[in-house]
Amino acid sequence: GENVEQHPSTLSVQEGDSAVIKCTYSDSASNYFPWYKQELGKRPQLIIDIRSNVGEKKDQRIAVTLNKTAKHFSLHITETQPEDSAVYFCAASNRGPFYFGSGTKLNVKP
Amino acid sequence: DTAVSQTPKYLVTQMGNDKSIKCEQNLGHDTMYWYKQDSKKFLKIMFSYNNKELIINETVPNRFSPKSPDKAHLNLHINSLELGDSAVYFCASSQGGNQETQYFGPGTRLLVL
Numbered sequence: 001g002e003n004v005e006q007h008p009s010t011l012s013v014q015e016g017d018s019a020v021i022k023c024t025y026s027d028s029a030s031n032y033f034p035w036y037k038q039e040l041g042k043r044p045q046l047i048i049d050i051r052s053n054v055g056e057k058k059d060q061r062i063a064v065t066l067n068k069t070a071k072h073f074s075l076h077i078t079e080t081q082p083e084d085s086a087v088y089f090c091a092a093s094n095r096g097p098f099y100f101g102s103g104t105k106l107n108v109k110p
Numbered sequence: 111d112t113a114v115s116q117t118p119k120y121l122v123t124q125m126g127n128d129k130s131i132k133c134e135q136n137l138g139h140d141t142m143y144w145y146k147q148d149s150k151k152f153l154k155i156m157f158s159y160n161n162k163e164l165i166i167n168e169t170v171p172n173r174f175s176p177k178s179p180d181k182a183h184l185n186l187h188i189n190s191l192e193l194g195d196s197a198v199y200f201c202a203s204s205q206g207g208n209q210e211t212q213y214f215g216p217g218t219r220l221l222v223l
Contacts, residue, residue: 001168031208031209032208032209032210034211034212036214038151042216043200043214043215043216043217044153044200044214045214046211046212046213049211051209087151089153093209094208095208096141096158096165096166096208097143097155097158097166097168098143098145098153098155098212099155100152100153100154102150102151102152103151103152103153
């Protein structure tokens with residue numbers, strides 16, 4: 001089955017700085033890579049996703065890159081704000097369920 | 111107009127009991143899932159259903175039995191609850207299963223004493 005590894009497990013940045021979270025996956029057949037944000041006590045919510053036919057996608061302050069050859073993908077958040085503080089999960093999927101990374105707790109200090 | 115809903119929100123019960131969690135989606139999606147999030151926040155797929163049929167069962171003990179009466183509902187029944195079953199259980203749904211966004215329910219926090 002798919003194995004997704006995510007780093008770092010915790011990340012602390014100053015407001016306005018950038019944050020980068022990296023994931024690797026094992027199944028070369030995986031073709032969909034979403035990123036979810038989970039605030040304390042809440043449900044995971046999709047913030048951005050990328051499909052295997054695309055190398056990069058951007059949505060305002062958030063961008064995701066995908067390297068299929070190396071089987072890794074990354075989340076980039078620029079100009080971080082305190083409300084970006086949460087746990088971020090990457091996931092990989094091939095026709096169905098998501099296999100999640102272990103999560104990154106992002107703390108943005110004002 | 112909640113998209114994916116779950117009941118109950120909290121469930122506290124004794125070891126050995128049987129309990130059910132209900133999930134409903136009003137998005138018209140074909141595929142529904144159950145995920146378990148443990149105390150370390152790991153999110154792991156348990157089951158995947160497409161149009162009321164079980165597609166995936168990811169090495170879940172057979173004490174867990176999903177039931178889908180129609181494609182808008184996917185319930186989870188757990189027999190003989192154990193301490194290790196304590197977790198947050200999330201239901202999710204998507205339109206189809208390939209490269210589709212999954213929408214999560216609010217979660218059911220289960221505590222087994």
